[in-house]
Amino acid sequence: MVTLPRTDVTVKDALLATLLAGIAAAVAVLWPGVRDLDAPGALLLVAAHVPLALIRRWPAPGLLALVVLVLPYHLAQYQHHALVPAEVIALFAYAVLGRRVRIVLTVVAFLLAVCVVGMAMRAGGGSLREQIAVIEAVVSVVIAVQVWRVHRARLATITERAERAERTREEEARRRVAEERLRIARDLHDLLAHSITLIGVQAGAAAHLVRADRPIAREELADALASIAGTCRDARTELRGTLQVLRGTDVAASGTLPGPDGIGDLVEAARGSGIDVALDDANVGTLPPEIGVAAYRIVQEALTNVVKHAAANHVTVSLAREAGGLVVRVSDDGKGPSGGTPEGFGVLGMIERARSVGGTLDAGRGEAGGFAVTAVLPLAPAPSAR
Incomplete structure (x- = not known):
């Protein structure tokens, strides 16, 4: 124009x-x-x-x-x-x-x-009628113009509302894309960081057996390699389930979504890296799927951090129902973070994971030293026993 x-x-x-x-x-x-x-x-x-x-x-x-x-x-x-x-x-x-x-x-x-x-x-009357006709013509034009102006204003309002609604839809779409990217990044981090860390520790143990001065203990080496293979299988299964979720595939029937039942496997994998891990998940009962996934991922990331950074000898993992919520706690006796402040994407991912289901998460030095992660995830009141 x-x-x-x-x-x-x-x-x-x-x-x-x-x-x-x-x-x-x-x-x-x-x-x-x-x-x-x-x-x-x-x-x-x-x-x-x-x-x-x-x-x-x-x-x-x-x-x-x-x-x-x-x-x-x-x-x-x-x-x-x-x-x-x-x-x-x-x-x-x-x-x-x-x-x-x-x-x-x-x-x-x-x-x-x-x-x-x-x-x-x-x-006279003739002139009066003539002037009335002229004024009627002028007034008619004015009324027509006013009607057109009102119509134009109404059309402009409708157009503005449509543009505002379109902007709102675009902003909502961008927000959802950002949230989805964040969720994908969080899932891949939780999965790959844990699996790669365990594989690295197990591969290091196998390499140590091979380089040792004493004769190679074939059984110990076979166990180390079997642990690596098992970790790879578990990672492949979880990765397949994550990709199915991203593609919109129904994974409920295949059972590939992680949950509280898989926390025992996480504990066994951590034990395979040479750390004494105690698990207390008695009386947890059945959990909603989203709460189960959040609890699993939080324990997974917390154990990954212990294996990678804590230099701990003993770790305690506990899950319990308290006051209508699920309390997940992972504590170790390691060196803890420098300065007492947790850093990295792992802790941030755990916090976001807890918030995604309406919960909270605290991470920092434990009361007796080391490092502790405590998450409180909301639950519906547990049914009373009959």
């Missing part, structure tokens, strides 16, 4: 006003009204067209100047139809560009009514 400079618009409006003034003068001369067009009438007629050149820039002053000039012209009984185009254009321009349109148009209509009364007092 090409936007014309303001000066070019003013020049074009002035040319249009000059053209309309010439046509109006020709009409007033060729078809005179009650009174022939004389010098004062011609001056009023031409002057009434001057505001049209400026009404786009100043709608209210332009309309006011036009009304001040056309009222004496009509009251003097000159050719009334000659000014109808200028009046219609001025009213139309103000209806589109002006402010307080209803009040201003009401005042203009009142002034036109005063003009009709004045003409009725000075002229």
